[in-house]
Amino acid sequence: MLIDGPAGNLEAQWDETSDAKGTAILCHPHPLFGGSMHDGILQIASSVFNQCGISCLRFNFRGVGNSTGEHDKGRGEVEDLGAVMTWLAREKPDHKPWLMGYSFGANVVWQTLPGFSKEQLSGVLLIAPPVGRMNFSDNESLPTSVSAIAGDCDDFVDETAFRNWSGVDTQIIAGADHFFSGASTELGSLIRGVLEQKAD
Secondary structure, three states, rough: EEEEEEOEEEHHHHHHHHEEEEEEEOOOHHHHHHHOOOOOHHHHHHHHHHOEEEEEEOOOOOOOOOOOOOOOOOEEEEEEHHHHHHHHHHHHHHHHHHHHHEOHHHHHHHHHHHHOOOOOOEEEEEEEEEEEEOOOOOOOOOOOEEEEEOOOEEEOOOOOHHHOOOOEEEEEEEEOOOOOOHHHHHHHHHEEEEHHHHHH
């Protein structure tokens, strides 16, 4: 499936579940280090979202897979996500999507938040956001609740800054690295908890 983006086509795929009560857009890790919509962490997240009745739209940022263009250090990728949001709003006007990003994808999601309102989003989930490595400056007015999950052995996350992140509900997985090696089950459980808490 192709979505019209600001730099050309964006390759995408649906992970649909029957009788879906919601949708989510999943953003992949850094393209220059092999990140794509087929990333294993995104697959774990998509599976949990599906189990909770939420269909997921995964897509490749510009220059990845069959998406047109070249990597733009996050600037153009923010525009890519905006285009996907616009497309989804037309296709599923009755659904306010979740936004979920892993690593680089978490930063792209964070950078887009000021452009959205509470009427446009159901929630935000950031997995292994590279706080301390990338720009996660404070957003004074977040449009919806934001949850974040990281491991305490993640070399790409400043744990102190993560734990003290103002306005964000943070959770730490003991012993987990940036790739959640050996911690995928616990990651899935925490993702489910975020979704179920929001649904209450």
